Amino acid sequence: MFKKILIANRGEIALRIIRACHELGIQTVAVYSEADEDSLHVKFSDEAICIGPPPSLESYLLIPQILASAEITDSDAIHPGYGFLSENANFADCVAESNITFIGPPGKVISEMGDKALAKEKMKKAGVPVIPGSKGIIDSPEEAKKIAKDIGYPVILKATAGGGGKGMRIVRNEEEIEKAFSTASSEAKASFNNGSLYMEKFIEKPRHIEIQILADTHGNMIHLGERECSIQRRHQKLIEESPSPAVSPELRKRMGDAAISGAREANYVNAGTIEFLLDKDGKFYFMEMNTRIQVEHPVTEMVYGVDLLKEQIRIAAGEPISDEVLNAEPQWHAIECRINAEDPEHDFMPSPSLITAFHVPGGVGIRVDTHVYAGYEIPQYYDSLLAKMISWGRTREEAIGRMKRGIEECVIEGPKTTLPFHLQVLKHEKFASGDYDTSFLDTFEFDPTLKSRSDYGRRIGLQPAETEKEKIDEPTG
Structure with a gap:
């Protein structure tokens, strides 16, 4: 070790x-x-x-x-x-x-899976369903037009070296190709220093489902079920849950087996995630592989009762996957909300500032992973994630109820946060029913007039943190 x-x-x-x-x-x-x-x-x-x-x-x-x-x-x-x-x-x-x-995995594996076109070819070889699209990098808008005509609109242009929504454009007709190609390529170049693009058929209103993989150097490879990641804004995940309301035991097995086949073809080692799009007919298609631990890994940890970070470390040290993880079975339903320092009233504008009061919720079925505290100044240089709140329960309804309670108990004063946004999503009938997809936020309307208990931190006696500046400016006599 x-x-x-x-x-x-x-x-x-x-x-x-x-x-x-x-x-x-x-x-x-x-x-x-x-x-x-x-x-x-x-x-x-x-x-x-x-x-x-x-x-x-x-x-x-x-x-x-x-x-x-x-x-x-x-x-x-x-x-x-x-x-x-x-x-x-x-x-x-x-x-x-x-x-x-x-x-993590070897550099060669990271390189191959990071090249989206090459990764797709490997998945095809492994028998994993893939979305129809270009065979590799597209060199020009003219080539893009020809491929789009063959596979049919709408299509989506994607950066070969990226993720997180960068270098990505949906194209619904030939007239949009040139502008979309130029902007997607420029964005990819700025974000990843690689402006190469590939094209796929755009699946309308799919669900975003990912499978957690663990593989060691002793030949063991397992999956730990799926995570539902369809609540997204501009391809950035905001809420994740497991198990997915849309995945049956039979479908879970098929998706898990496909993910393992793909990971074996890639000679994968350590923790990784294979992401799929699931259409309304229950057909799934490979989207990409993330060769790292995911932001939303706590969802899987709570469902299966495992520690993925410890397992990563043990695997990297040459140990086999532990018996308790090899034999783990899903026991709970879990949900994660990413609490960001963003203003949902103003198009989720980042809100870096001093946190003047901070109270983390507790009680049965609530976990909060965070690095912030009262008196912490949120830097403007990095992403806006403040905390991940995870709830779990025996049923989906119990997990949702606990998350609502956790959000209403949570107090973050100073920056604007996405807490009220998350609460409204959780209360929405489409989310409550489990009948939602990646287009959920296209029609969801955030109501800034609705307040939660979390908006009133001082009611429970929380006082703003005293800063050094305030100490200096205090009157002395």
Whole structure:
């Protein structure tokens, strides 16, 4: 087992990794930018090294700085978390070349699965259903028009090197091709330094279903069921749940078997996720593979009673998947809400600011993964995720009820947050019935006049955090 692990990330996932390491008796090293000096992952790690100024390109994306930090602290492994360098094949290779273990799949696998066109070909070879589309990279709008004519509109242009909605455009007729091709390629180039695009048939109003995979170096490979990720805004997930209301035991087995076949074809090792689109007729199609731990991994942990982060570490250390995970069965229904510092009243505009009051909900069936606290200044340089609230129960209805209670108990004052948005989604009849798809937010209307208990933190006596500035400005006489 490892003696010391460096966490090449920040925020709640860095803190989550630190907790898993400490439970395994492993020392931790945090790296941080100047903007994150007061973040909890810095406070709770055994060692911490500042690697640069606030911008990611000058800190969390600087491979030489991270490798140097691992070397001077004698770290024998690096966990990349999600985002940043987690799916950077060059980073994984550089870590391995430095005789440090990368907690994740080999760089070659990351590269192949990150190339969406190549990944699709591998899935075809494994017998996994794929969406009709281009055979590889599209070189020009003219070529795009020819392919679109063959497979039929609507189609979707996607960045070969990306995800998260970047470099992605839906095209409904030939007149839209040239503009969509240009904007998608430019966005992909800016986001991933790779403007290459491929094309797929656009599936109208599908559900977004992903399968959690675990694979070790001893030949064991399993799936831990599905996560329903259809509540999205601009291809960014906002609420996830498991099991999916749309997936029967028979369909779960077919999707799980397909995911394992695809992962075996990719020679996959460690934790990964294969994402599918599920149409209204119960047909599913491969979309992409994420070669890292997912933001929404706690949903699976609560349903199956496992710790995916510990399992990642054990697998990377050469151990087989533990017996309790190999034999795990789904026991609960779980839901996750991503609480972001965004203003749902104004098109989800980011709201970085000082958190003046913070109260985390508790009680049976509630878990909150967060790195923030009262007095914490939300940096403007990174994503807006403040916390992940997870509820679980014996039934979907119980999990929804507990999530509603958790949101109403949660108090975050200072920034605007998505708490009221989440509460309204949970109360919506379409969500409550389980009959929803990725188009849910196209017709959902957020009502800013509806308030919840979470909007009134001072009712329970929470006082704004005292800042250094306020101390300085206090009258002295």
